[in-house]
Amino acid sequence: xxxxxxxxxxxxxxxxxxxxxxxxxxxxxxxxxxxxxxxxxxxxxxxxxxxxxxxxxxxxxxxxxxxxxxxxxxxxxxxxxxxxxxxxxxxxxxxxxxxxxxxxxxxxxxxxxxxxxxxxxxxxxxxxxxxxxxxxxxxxxxxxxxxxxxxxxxxxxxxxxxxxxxxxxxxxxxxxxxxxxxxxxxxxxxxxxxxxxxxxxxxxxxxxxxxxxxxxxxxxxxxxxxxxxxxxxxxxxxxxxxxxxxxxxxxxxxxxxxxxxxxxxxxxxxxxxxxxxxxxxxxxxxxxxxxxxxxxxxxxxxxxxxxxxxxxxxxxxxxxxxxxxxxxxxxxxxxxxxxxxxxxxxxxxxxxxxxxxxxxxxxxxxxxxxxxxxxxxxxxxx
Amino acid sequence: xxxxxxxxxxxxxxxxxxxxxxxxxxxxxxxxxxxxxxxxxxxxxxxxxxxxxxxxxxxxxxxxxxxxxxxxxxxxxxxxxxxxxxxxxxxxxxxxxxxxxxxxxxxxxxxxxxxxxxxxxxxxxxxxxxxxxxxxxxxxxxxxxxxxxxxxxxxxxxxxxxxxxxxxxxxxxxxxxxxxxxxxxxxxxxx
Numbered sequence: 001x002x003x004x005x006x007x008x009x010x011x012x013x014x015x016x017x018x019x020x021x022x023x024x025x026x027x028x029x030x031x032x033x034x035x036x037x038x039x040x041x042x043x044x045x046x047x048x049x050x051x052x053x054x055x056x057x058x059x060x061x062x063x064x065x066x067x068x069x070x071x072x073x074x075x076x077x078x079x080x081x082x083x084x085x086x087x088x089x090x091x092x093x094x095x096x097x098x099x100x101x102x103x104x105x106x107x108x109x110x111x112x113x114x115x116x117x118x119x120x121x122x123x124x125x126x127x128x129x130x131x132x133x134x135x136x137x138x139x140x141x142x143x144x145x146x147x148x149x150x151x152x153x154x155x156x157x158x159x160x161x162x163x164x165x166x167x168x169x170x171x172x173x174x175x176x177x178x179x180x181x182x183x184x185x186x187x188x189x190x191x192x193x194x195x196x197x198x199x200x201x202x203x204x205x206x207x208x209x210x211x212x213x214x215x216x217x218x219x220x221x222x223x224x225x226x227x228x229x230x231x232x233x234x235x236x237x238x239x240x241x242x243x244x245x246x247x248x249x250x251x252x253x254x255x256x257x258x259x260x261x262x263x264x265x266x267x268x269x270x271x272x273x274x275x276x277x278x279x280x281x282x283x284x285x286x287x288x289x290x291x292x293x294x295x296x297x298x299x300x301x302x303x304x305x306x307x308x309x310x311x312x313x314x315x316x317x318x319x320x321x322x323x324x325x326x327x328x329x330x331x332x333x334x335x336x337x338x339x340x341x342x343x344x345x346x347x348x349x350x351x352x353x354x355x356x357x358x359x360x361x362x363x364x365x366x367x368x369x370x371x372x373x374x375x376x377x378x379x380x381x382x
Numbered sequence: 383x384x385x386x387x388x389x390x391x392x393x394x395x396x397x398x399x400x401x402x403x404x405x406x407x408x409x410x411x412x413x414x415x416x417x418x419x420x421x422x423x424x425x426x427x428x429x430x431x432x433x434x435x436x437x438x439x440x441x442x443x444x445x446x447x448x449x450x451x452x453x454x455x456x457x458x459x460x461x462x463x464x465x466x467x468x469x470x471x472x473x474x475x476x477x478x479x480x481x482x483x484x485x486x487x488x489x490x491x492x493x494x495x496x497x498x499x500x501x502x503x504x505x506x507x508x509x510x511x512x513x514x515x516x517x518x519x520x521x522x523x524x525x526x527x528x529x530x531x532x533x534x535x536x537x538x539x540x541x542x543x544x545x546x547x548x549x550x551x552x553x554x555x556x557x558x559x560x561x562x563x564x565x566x567x568x569x570x571x572x573x
């Protein structure tokens with residue numbers, strides 16, 4: 001086909017035709033199995049429509065079939081990059097409905113596990129962010145550090161990805177002997193590493209050029225689309241469930257909630273979403289140090305009957321996962337099976353805003369956009 | 383060394399100067415009742431959750447009011463869930479609203495008939511409703527009137543039925559792919 005086309009009005013010259021491109025469901029940069037149907041005019045996108053559901057397992061329906069205790073391992077699969085926090089959300093929903101109080105040491109174990117999980121997830125997010133726009137090396141470094149956390153979590157619960165560590169009423173196992181010292185050793189090693197990652201990646205000129213001022217989400221848009229967690233905070237909204245709707249023992253710890261400041265571009269651009277996660281890793285390390293220092297003695301799990309039957313009632317539970325406020329709506333009807341479970345995840349909201357943000361964006365920036373939202377496909381599809 | 387400076391601390395850059403403090407469910411219900419009359423029910427409780435039931439035909443107007451009244455300012459639809467209640471012949475929609483301005487929460491509920499489940503879309507009030515409503519349409523079969531793009535979201539377009547309905551029966555096959563697995567343990571043992 002010739003590139004030279006004739007216009008309807010008889011003018012001669014170059015004209016561009018709109019292309020429809022398919023991206024995914026198998027694509028190395030789409031963070032799981034998801035698909036975009038892109039209409040593009042040359043390198044500029046007119047729209048990128050997300051087609052999701054490839055990983056839909058109807059986890060919410062499974063909950064209605066397997067019972068309160070039995071659903072715990074399934075929550076690992078809602079967000080397999082940060083399974084600890086989804087474990088915790090389910091346990092909390094059941095505990096609120098059943099009126100169970102978690103022992104203090106149990107809560108501390110949860111916080112230690114959840115914050116290690118958060119660092120783990122943010123490391124992957126920051127590394128993948130670099131890799132998606134062409135900086136391969138930082139990813140290998142990030143994954144190397146993540147291995148150390150995987151080792152720690154494996155020692156804690158026997159699994160490296162789908163932990164199934166928490167239980168209704170507490171956690172499955174106490175910390176192994178010498179564990180706090182081991183985590184401290186990791187933190188001593190890890191905190192300087194965050195600075196190294198910062199030196200290596202954050203202020204690299206090419207990195208900034210690729211991310212600053214790209215796909216800016218204003219404060220109003222972010223809220224209207226229910227963006228949560230780091231994606232919301234990058235747009236300048238200081239809201240963190242751990243701080244503003246506190247649960248577990250988080251009120252006992254001192255930590256900051258970093259927000260985007262538009263350091264290299266505009267508040268709410270891709271670079272801001274990246275840097276908020278980098279800062280959050282430092283804050284998680286800070287929380288971990290306090291949790292290890294204040295670790296109380298005692299049991300780690302409350303007595304919960306095997307035949308757990310919370311009285312009829314409904315509840316909304318919010319947990320700050322690495323992908324933000326995860327909202328669980330759980331209905332109990334007094335039987336040993338939950339009547340209804342609905343999970344509104346951070347990635348779900350982030351996926352729904354992509355179509356609007358993609359208009360007028362360069363094709364190559366779509367991967368940067370997806371990575372900056374830290375989307376994990378199974379969390380969208382459930 | 384190229385270290386990134388620390389981002390603003392907890393006190394700086396907080397956009398909450400005009401915050402008047404949160405309102406409780408009863409006060410919000412009263413405001414709504416004054417404005418919309420019989421379309422707004424009393425405060426009800428599902429043990430741990432206080433909610434107000436409203437008419438699905440004007441839920442969009444009510445939501446717009448909730449968003450735009452300065453002392454309510456519900457700028458965020460945090461969650462929208464559907465629950466099938468065959469015993470009552472209803473499908474319940476639960477809207478969890480949140481205000482980043484006042485930091486308060488409000489739960490709205492729309493009860494819609496199971497045979498013809500429908501409610502006005504709130505997509506024009508909060509953009510997040512677009513996908514949340516598509517999900518409920520997909521999994522529970524609720525028709526959101528006025529929605530710009532009401533298609534299935536998670537399941538394939540040609541899927542039959544709505545799996546989160548309590549009486550849903552899975553089809554034995556999908557495009558010739560069996561959904562049941564025969565197990566050797568169900569066969570009679572060979573002698």
